Amino acid sequence: MKRKSLVTLLFLAIILFFVGYGAAKLMRKTETVSFTAAYVEKLTDSGGHVTEHRYIVADKPGASVRVNVSTKADGSECRARIVRTPSSTTFVVDELMAKSTIYHPLPTAGGTQATIPNRFTNAGTARSFHYDAAILVAEDKTSRVERWIIPQLNDLAVKDVRHWKDSTGTIVGTTEQTVTELTVGEPDPDLFEIPVGYREMMPSEIQVALFRDLLPSALPHLNAGILMRSDDAYLKSQKYK
Secondary structure, three states: OOOOHHHHHHHHHHHHHHHHHHHHHHHHOOOOOOOEEEEEEEEEOOOOOEEEEEEEEEEEOEEEEEEEEOOOOOEEEEEEEEEEOOOOEEEEEEEEEEOOOEEEEEOOOOOOOOOOOOOEEEEEEEEEOOEEEEEEEOOOOOOOEEEEHHHHHHEEEEEEEEEEOOOOEEEEEEEEEEEEEEEOOOOOOHHHHHOOOOOOOHHHHHHHHHHHHHOOOHHHHHOOOHHHHHHHHHHHHOOOO
């Protein structure tokens, strides 16, 4: 798979995870169990090349967060966080480009959002982290998915395997997300905080900065149309602040 295809696959994986995670939160019960889950995500292209990275998901009453952890060229870590509350969603980038600090609020659930293309059916249960996880499966023209969720932990997905298809239905890549550590209890409060001094930026500015710092070879393949639509959605969301 070419670099451009791998970048597209990465974008789709991130977008679908956040859309699915947000949709699950809208449908679940009001009672929230606090927890912190550490994930490993593996992206496998059609040639068998595997790219791996880590992220953290934490929930507590009234808020949730996902933290993507990436390694920069100098070996240091860069953290990008999605912090959700009932009234707002904020994207926060920590230690980006020599520790500059930037963030921007994303459109909330009241705005226009993508929908999950898959319609899941129940395929049984499996034991995971001392809980009974429901196994959900789905397939459409774009992908085939198997997802394990724990209803007692706010429908936490402890395993998500998505096989991506091209226009002919051929599998061209696989995204596998697996929980490696799970702690039930109050998460670290720093995960949800926006430090003093962080400044607001356009989504396109953050995307370009991230790729320049983490994956410079992919910069020429960034989709200008997607960036423009992200900026437009962001600007519209600011009218209701």
